[in-house]
Amino acid sequence: MELIRNRFKAAVKEGRPQIGLWNSIAGTAVTDIIAGGGFDWVLIDTEHAVIEPGEVQVALQILNGYPEVAALVRPLSNDAPLIKRHLDMGAQTLLVPFVQTGAEAEAAALACAYPPAGIRGVAGMTRASRYGRITDYARRANEEICLLVQVETASALDHLDEIALTPGVDGVFIGPSDLAASLGHPGNPGHAEVQEAIDHTLDRLKTLGVPSGILALDPEKARAYLERGVGFVAVGLDLLMVAQAVDRLRSAFPR
Numbered sequence: 001m002e003l004i005r006n007r008f009k010a011a012v013k014e015g016r017p018q019i020g021l022w023n024s025i026a027g028t029a030v031t032d033i034i035a036g037g038g039f040d041w042v043l044i045d046t047e048h049a050v051i052e053p054g055e056v057q058v059a060l061q062i063l064n065g066y067p068e069v070a071a072l073v074r075p076l077s078n079d080a081p082l083i084k085r086h087l088d089m090g091a092q093t094l095l096v097p098f099v100q101t102g103a104e105a106e107a108a109a110l111a112c113a114y115p116p117a118g119i120r121g122v123a124g125m126t127r128a129s130r131y132g133r134i135t136d137y138a139r140r141a142n143e144e145i146c147l148l149v150q151v152e153t154a155s156a157l158d159h160l161d162e163i164a165l166t167p168g169v170d171g172v173f174i175g176p177s178d179l180a181a182s183l184g185h186p187g188n189p190g191h192a193e194v195q196e197a198i199d200h201t202l203d204r205l206k207t208l209g210v211p212s213g214i215l216a217l218d219p220e221k222a223r224a225y226l227e228r229g230v231g232f233v234a235v236g237l238d239l240l241m242v243a244q245a246v247d248r249l250r251s252a253f254p255r
């Protein structure tokens with residue numbers, strides 16, 4: 001078998017905007033449903049979700065059935081053993097949360113790469129190499145791994161350049177909810193101070209030539225981000241979409 005190409009990584013590097021959805025609901029049905037929605041990527045979230053690491057492989061296998069959709073995985077934390085497990089399961093793109101310094105970005109990059117570039121442990125019998133059938137996986141895997149790091153605190157913004165320019169970092173994702181809280185506006189990512197910080201960060205990333213990403217649940221705002229060149233934009237969250245659909249249907253039957 002040939003090494004599997006990471007088309008999401010290629011698209012982001014080439015500046016082709018990628019629109020995605022958040023998958024926080026464990027199990028197979030929802031992943032299957034949203035995978036068929038025609039979006040460019042689906043993020044399997046294990047940070048703010050009850051999806052356990054072992055369930056990530058099932059989600060990856062489901063998404064494998066939709067070759068036009070890229071699977072992204074968010075580990076619970078910037079933890080080398082967790083990153084190793086997700087990569088061994090076959091994840092090729094990771095969104096590592098809560099990165100605040102260049103050193104933390106470097107730690108994530110090292111965890112994503114086999115030696116000598118990094119510290120990722122080598123095992124030949126994993127799904128990542130399709131159980132050894134991708135014969136040059138160990139030698140070439142790093143080429144197709146995409147590391148996205150999240151900046152979502154005031155401190156991270158103070159270290160943006162060192163984070164964004166860390167070798168091995170392929171993109172920087174802004175976490176509006178955590179950033180809002182960090183700036184003193186919990187639950188209010190729309191606050192002027194938060195929006196200003198986001199705008200400045202996106203402009204800086206553009207100046208640095210580093211692909212940017214963000215979560216924007218308002219379609220108009222999401223379109224605006226795409227138009228200004230944000231590379232990967234999450235436009236929906238499965239948990240929220242289900243709750244809103246339930247509430248909308250209920251409201252159609254006033255007591």
Ligand SMILES: O=C(O)C(=O)C[C@H](O)[C@@H](O)CO
Nearest residue numbers: 048152175176177178179215
């Ligand atoms: O801080 C944020 O915003 C994110 O990182 C995205 C959230 O974690 C996501 O779960 C939506 O709330």
